[in-house]
Structures are given as C-alpha cells and as structure tokens.
Amino acid sequence: MAPTTPERTTERGRIRISGFDPDVVASREPLSSWTPELEATEGKGRLEYAWERFKRNRLALFGTGVIVFMVLLAVFARPIELPDSLPVLAGQVIQPFSLAPVSPGTQDLINAHNPPTLENLAAWPPSPLGIFGTDWAGRDLFSRVIYGGRWSLSIGFIAVAVALFIGIPLGSIAGYYGGKIDEAIMRVVDMLYAFPFIVLAIAVIAILGRGYWELVLALVAVGWLPYARIIRGEILSVKENEYVAAAKALGATDRMIIIRHILPNAMAPVIVQATLSVGTIVLAAAALGFIGLGLSPASAEWGVMLNVEQDSIARGRWWAGVFPGLAIFTFVMAINLLGDGVRDAFDPQGDRTGSGGMR
C-alpha cells in the first residue's frame, strides 16, 4: 500500500511563515516595537485522516444516522423523570416529550392481538393500535418497540464501556510487563475463549441470576476478552519504538508511558472492535432475553417481546414477531455498517465485510 500522503499544498515544508513582508522590513523604523511572528502549523493526526475517510463513506454515514435516529426514538419515547430516591429533585421531569402514544405497560385486553390495519393507520388522530398492532395483552407494539430501545441500547453501550474498562488495563499490563503476569492474564483469556459467547453468558447468569445488571455483568464477562487480546498484541509491537525508550530514559513512570505514549498508538483496532461489539452485545442480550434468561418477561426489551409472543407467531400473528425483530436487525445492521466504516477509515486497505465482531 502506498503511504498516505498529506494533502498537496503550494507551501514548502510544514512551517508556514506569516506576517513576513520584505517591504515592511525595508521601510520600518529601526526601533519599532514590531516583532516577527513565527507560527507552526501541526501536521494532521491519524484521527483527522480517519475522519476524512469516514466522511466520504456513505454507507457508514447512513449507519450512523440510523443509530442516532434509534437512540433519539428511545430517549424521547416516554418522558423521563428523576428517580424518587433523589432528595430535592425527585420526580422532576427532565425529558417531557412522548413519541410513544401510550405507556409500554398499558394493557387493553379487549384489543389483544389486533393486527395493524390500513384503516387504523389512516385514522386521525393516530390510533395507538394503528402502526404495529397490539400484543397478547393489548399493549401497543409501536410504543413497546421504541421504548424497548432503552433496554437494548443502554445494555449494549454500557456493557461495551465497562468491558473496555476491564479489557484495556488488563491487556496493557499483560503486554507491557510480559513474563508471568502476561502468562497468567492471557491463559485466563484463552480459557474463557474456549466457551462460545452465549454459553459463557448463560453460565454467568446461572450463577448470578436474572436482572438488568446481572445481564450487563454476564455480557461484560465475555465482552472484555477481545480488547485484552487486541491491546496486548498492539502494545507488544508499539513498545519497541524509540519514543518509548526515550520516555523511559527521561524518567517517565510505567503508568505514564502506557497512558501517554503507548495507548494512543494502539487504540485504532480497539475502537473498531468496540464499535462492532455494540452490535454483538445487543444481539446477545436479545438472544438471552429470548431464551428467557435476560430481563423480566414484562419488560419491553426486544428479545423478551419475541419470547412472550413465540407461540402467537407460530399461529400466524406476524406483527407480534416482525417488529421487535426488525428493530434488533436494523440496529445491528447499522452498527455493522458504522463499524466497517470505522475500520476502513483507520485501515483503508483490505476488503472484509463486517463479521460484526463475531467469533
């Protein structure tokens, strides 16, 4: 691959000299207070080049747009109030908008399993039963699907963030110090890698029980592995650079060297993996919800919604199953497009269609 060349400019070199005018020098008063100004413009960093490539990738931009749209839908689905446990601000509404026509928990048993019809869709004011139909308890599926994004998306982003906080330090320590610490950490990683993603998560849930944070923890227990592996490999290659030796010679501590000098140069593959992982995690959370080991059956999480409607779908009530699944699919697809775009932006060579961080 040809090395990436900076944008062509007519200026020579990277230092631009401004404010220099030979005429001024010639005609100035000898004792004026004027001093020449030298201004250095910095070369573009890796991030800027990556961002420029990313901006041109229409598929990735489309994916980003879809993700932003889904996040906004979830945030503005129902008003958000501060929890009652807060002393002064309890019950304060911090988000007053409500895109969902009814609360996701509102039951209306007379209208159970109403299919979405064109009549309802055209009705004005819009009927709550119009867009996606209702589920077995007469709850509006449209409200549930957009509200359900709060569960699925928050689980995805939180679990990846926590996994990064575990994987990066452990991988850095293993890669930087090597020796016995490296052996110990990487053997644990290898051992956990022997279990397929969902099986390991099930094992953790078997120990912890069910619930929101239990689910996040189970996904983190599996999710940190790739970061530890990637960052260790990157550090092994980065730490041989002269600037690391120079920093050491100047008396920088190990922690400073890792955080200031090594990590910024080793982050690109981690960012790519983290982006793709959000999709994998959302998919896994929905799968766990579907097999009944995720959130409670009453919650509007997309996988759980498919679980409770499993029998109705087999009886031909398509709307109960199509929409929650479509939400999962759309989100994971958008994340994969974004992740592929991020990878191509950091590493323009190669042609690998998103594996979605799957193993």
Next chain:
Amino acid sequence: MSLQRFVLKRGLLTIPLLLGVTLFTFGMVHAIPGDPIDFITLFAELDAETEAEIRAQYGLDKPVYIQYIDWVLNAAQGDFGKSIVTRRPVATEILNRLPYTLLMGSMAFAIAIITAIPSGIVAAYYRNTTVDQISRVFALIGVALPNFWLGLILILVFASWLNLFPVLPPTDRGLLSQDMIIYTLLPAITIGTGSTALLMRLMRSSMVEELDKDYVRTARAKGLPERTVVQKHVLRNSLISVVTVAAIQIAFIISGSVVVEIVFSYPGIGRLLVDRVGNRDFPVIQALVLIIGVAVILANLLADVLYAYLDPRIRY
C-alpha cells in the same frame, strides 16, 4: 518440523487449556453464594445425621481440591453425577439429547459449506459486478440477522402460512426418520445463515487475493484453459483459509443451536441447558458447559492441524 511433531506440540498446548476449562466449570458452582447442599435438598430442613449422609454421598465432606479431582476423574469417565431435577444420571440425559443437536449442527454445517463456497467463488471471479454486490448485501444481512428472529420468521412462513412443515418437531418418529430430517432443515438453515455469510465473504476475499498472484498470470500466459487455472491452481490455494475457519465455525454452530433449539422446541442439548439454568440444576449445567468448552477446544485444535497439513509453511 514434521506434521507429527507439530500435532504433538499443538496438542500439548491444549492440556493447560483443558485444565483451565475444568477449573472454570467446577469453580462456577462454588462461586454461587450459599451451601451447595441447599441446591441438592432444595432448602429442606434436615437433621444433622441426614445432612452428613448427603454430604458424604455427594463428596461434599471432603476438601475442595479433592472434590475437584474426583469430579474431573469421574467426568473423564463420563460420570457427571445425578441431575437434581430428574434424579437421573446426567450422562444419560445428555446422551438422549446429543444426537438431535449433532444432526442439526451437521446439517447446518453442510448447508453453510454447500452454499458459501460456490457463491464465494462466483463473487470473487466476477468481482465488482452486480453478482458480487448482491453477495455483499446478502452477507451484510446474514451477519446482522438475529438467528432466533430468522427462525421465528421461517416458522411463520413455512409452518404457519404455507403448511409445509409441522410447527413442532416430530420427535416421536425417531431421530433419523424422514419427518425428523425434513423438519430439521428449518433450524439448520436458521443456524447456517450466519456461517454462510461469513464463509462466503472469506472465500471471496481469499480467492480475490490468489487471483492477483503471479502464478495465475503465468498459468494463463502459458495457455491453460480458464477452468484449469481456477480449479487446479486458484481454488486449492484459496480454500486453505476457508477450511480452517470452517472448523472454527463449529463453535459458532454450537452457540447458535442453544438459541435456535428454543425457537423450534428442538429436543437438543442447547434447550436442555437453558431449561436447567431456570431450574438451577447445576450438575447438568456443569456437564454441558464442560462438554461445550472441550468441544470448542478440540475444534480449534482441528483447525490448526488442518491448516498445518494444508499449508506446510505454518509449521515453522
């Protein structure tokens, strides 16, 4: 390095891994807060004598490391203890279910290979044409589709609307009956789709890479028919990486089967695992997690050995 030495070296490396997996599976149960005896007796009130008896029966009166060694030695002989829920030997329960999962998994694997390799070849040969674009879109969709949702949609369309398949598996007809094999097509397709998408793209990219190499130009220049160039030269070299990744797909198919068996009410080990997590039947959970972990380690070993066999450069 000869192949035998490579296999031996690689095989020795899996031993600590296998030990780690047994430690994890054993430690898993001991990480649960509370006394393991409560899970056996389901929190019944016991007098001291009965409790001591039960402890002795399950080996809970011995130190933990002895329990571990006993457990590993018994597991190695196929004795995983008794299920807490059904009080039957765990090994029997698993053996009743395993053939179904193996049938479904091997069909999924076959479907993935049969569809992925030819379509990957076509996409690579006609790269950057409409055919290639279609395969790219299919791959993007196939990777992002939640397999349980795909399964539900297949049931809806083929079982409910078209009535081509029964909604529930015809388990009473026996494992290898025609009905069962036909029914298993649906879950197998469901699991295979993700693998197909991955393998197809891998086949494409590794073949595109080979097609650009000098020996291909040489072969064409000396006037070999295109068919020979592709079949004898390009295909063989580009299949190497696909074969090894296909072996790793075994793990992917196992994890797929856990979820898909729930969708299709399929009587395999995945559904057994999920059911028993609900009941906290730890001997069964332990045994299944151990078996799956060992199976994945062996699949990875197989992939490495296959790679070394097909591409001798790897051995050094």
